[in-house]
Amino acid sequence: MKRILVVFIVALTCVGAMWLVSGAQVQAEQTAAVEVAEADVTAPKYVFLFIGDGMGFPQKTAAEMVAGERLVIDQFPAQGVTTTYAADRFITGSAASATAMASGQKTNIGMLGQTPDGQHVVSIAEMARDMGMKVGIISSVSIDHATPAAFYAHVPKRGQYYDIDVALAQSNFDFFGGGGIKDPTNKRENATEFVGDVNDLLAENGYSVIDNRDDFMALTPESGKVVCWNNWLQDSGAMPYHMDVREGEDITIAEFTAKAIEMLDNENGFFIMVEGGKIDWACHANDGTAAIEDTLAFDAAVQHAVDFYNAHPDETLIVVSGDHECGGLTLGFAGTKYASNFELLGAQTVSFQYFTAEILADFKEQHADGATFEDIKPLITEYFGLKFEGAEDDLLVLRDSEIAQLEEAFELSMSGETIDTQDYQTYVVYSDSYDPLALTLTHVLNQKAGLGWTSYKHTGVPVGTSAIGIGHELFNGYYDNTDVALKIMDIMGIDPQVHMADTTVGEEVAAQ
Numbered sequence: 001m002k003r004i005l006v007v008f009i010v011a012l013t014c015v016g017a018m019w020l021v022s023g024a025q026v027q028a029e030q031t032a033a034v035e036v037a038e039a040d041v042t043a044p045k046y047v048f049l050f051i052g053d054g055m056g057f058p059q060k061t062a063a064e065m066v067a068g069e070r071l072v073i074d075q076f077p078a079q080g081v082t083t084t085y086a087a088d089r090f091i092t093g094s095a096a097s098a099t100a101m102a103s104g105q106k107t108n109i110g111m112l113g114q115t116p117d118g119q120h121v122v123s124i125a126e127m128a129r130d131m132g133m134k135v136g137i138i139s140s141v142s143i144d145h146a147t148p149a150a151f152y153a154h155v156p157k158r159g160q161y162y163d164i165d166v167a168l169a170q171s172n173f174d175f176f177g178g179g180g181i182k183d184p185t186n187k188r189e190n191a192t193e194f195v196g197d198v199n200d201l202l203a204e205n206g207y208s209v210i211d212n213r214d215d216f217m218a219l220t221p222e223s224g225k226v227v228c229w230n231n232w233l234q235d236s237g238a239m240p241y242h243m244d245v246r247e248g249e250d251i252t253i254a255e256f257t258a259k260a261i262e263m264l265d266n267e268n269g270f271f272i273m274v275e276g277g278k279i280d281w282a283c284h285a286n287d288g289t290a291a292i293e294d295t296l297a298f299d300a301a302v303q304h305a306v307d308f309y310n311a312h313p314d315e316t317l318i319v320v321s322g323d324h325e326c327g328g329l330t331l332g333f334a335g336t337k338y339a340s341n342f343e344l345l346g347a348q349t350v351s352f353q354y355f356t357a358e359i360l361a362d363f364k365e366q367h368a369d370g371a372t373f374e375d376i377k378p379l380i381t382e383y384f385g386l387k388f389e390g391a392e393d394d395l396l397v398l399r400d401s402e403i404a405q406l407e408e409a410f411e412l413s414m415s416g417e418t419i420d421t422q423d424y425q426t427y428v429v430y431s432d433s434y435d436p437l438a439l440t441l442t443h444v445l446n447q448k449a450g451l452g453w454t455s456y457k458h459t460g461v462p463v464g465t466s467a468i469g470i471g472h473e474l475f476n477g478y479y480d481n482t483d484v485a486l487k488i489m490d491i492m493g494i495d496p497q498v499h500m501a502d503t504t505v506g507e508e509v510a511a512q
């Protein structure tokens with residue numbers, strides 16, 4: 001597949017966000033600088049796209065500080081800055097962002113694989129499949145969640161899980177791995193058309209479903225098409241947070257990546273997308289330790305691709321990006337001034353989710369007749385390292401004001417009352433989604449470490465995109481998330497533009 005690669009053949013014009021300024025809608029149009037460079041390149045046989053969901057620069061830098069060494073991702077020779085906005089909102093969501101990175105199409109919040117007016121666009125995974133490459137899709141959350149779904153589904157609403165599951169079963173992709181599927185039997189009753197139990201569809205379409213580590217480890221390239229999920233799906237069909245992983249029982253995202261590489265390596269090459277989905281979930285919950293551990297687990301998955309690249313340097317492209325930042329994480333906090341105490345985060349031994357669903361749930365069961373704050377103190381110290389007394393210079397010792405915060409959150413958590421999210425101040429302090437005590441514990445510990453959170457949602461800051469391998473130079477600079485897909489297409493020998501579903505990319509490429 002030898003061809004002349006024309007870098008940025010013409011000015012890439014992308015229609016910018018719809019700004020609402022004083023009620024007037026102003027359409028900002030961005031035109032990238034014309035940059036023409038010709039390089040004689042061979043399209044890569046092996047293409048990896050890693051997406052750290054919710055992974056902005058602070059998430060990566062915090063992980064680097066905890067690891068004590070630069071992330072694999074940040075050692076790549078090409079480093080870019082990527083804008084993320086959706087077609088209809090400055091702060092994007094995973095569906096719109098993944099659609100942009102999968103197909104080059106800006107779309108509205110919640111839409112998957114479609115233009116804002118509902119036309120289907122072809123993803124680079126579908127293009128790779130049509131070109132005869134094998135395709136693998138991996139996510140640490142459910143494999144029908146927005147980010148992975150943007151590579152094989154075309155629905156107006158990301159919550160159409162049954163339709164997405166049907167699309168997964170009909171994708172003819174070779175490998176799905178990570179979390180489960182959310183609605184194989186249309187329990188949500190929002191199917192466009194019910195065509196049967198998706199478990200049956202998977203079998204009819206030649207997929208083996210693997211749900212445990214032993215069978216997973218035994219898979220070989222001869223095993224055929226597989227859908228594999230971790231045996232323990234911790235929350236909403238997702239793999240456990242990396243810090244909660246049970247060694248020898250759970251499959252890590254790095255192991256899913258290594259297995260996909262092993263199974264999909266073939267003479268026609270492969271396209272593998274790996275999503276670190278729980279980075280985002282940890283950030284929604286403002287749990288810095290869980291976010292960092294999942295970022296490091298994601299980076300370990302990238303290392304497997306790099307090992308493969310080192311063995312096939314002239315045939316491989318690896319691109320790593322984030323779909324948006326989440327939580328408004330920043331690496332500094334008013335209370336700690338110029339100090340950063342990342343080491344304190346290591347005192348937390350379970351995720352907010354594990355604490356809420358296992359530790360706190362058990363505690364509440366054992367104290368059904370009522371509990372005092374004194375009763376919970378040992379658990380706070382055991383799982384978050386926060387101490388109620390100790391040496392003056394021990395940073396984990398709680399101040400009176402912090403104890404008061406925890407006590408209020410404890411009372412609220414034990415009362416079982418639903419939080420009034422209509423009340424502005426209550427929402428800002430406790431969110432509308434998390435246990436008040438678990439949330440306050442991570443807030444207090446994170447602030448002591450010098451981490452600040454500004455939101456329970458995504459933010460609009462640009463993210464980093466890194467690349468190594470064939471054509472990686474294209475990923476230097478400042479560009480939009482739609483360009484991530486267009487650049488990958490360009491390098492793969494595909495006309496770098498949005499492809500509508502009625503075009504056959506395979507034929508187009510074959511004709512070149």
Ligand SMILES: [Zn+2]
Nearest residue numbers: 054280326458
């Ligand atoms: Zn999110």
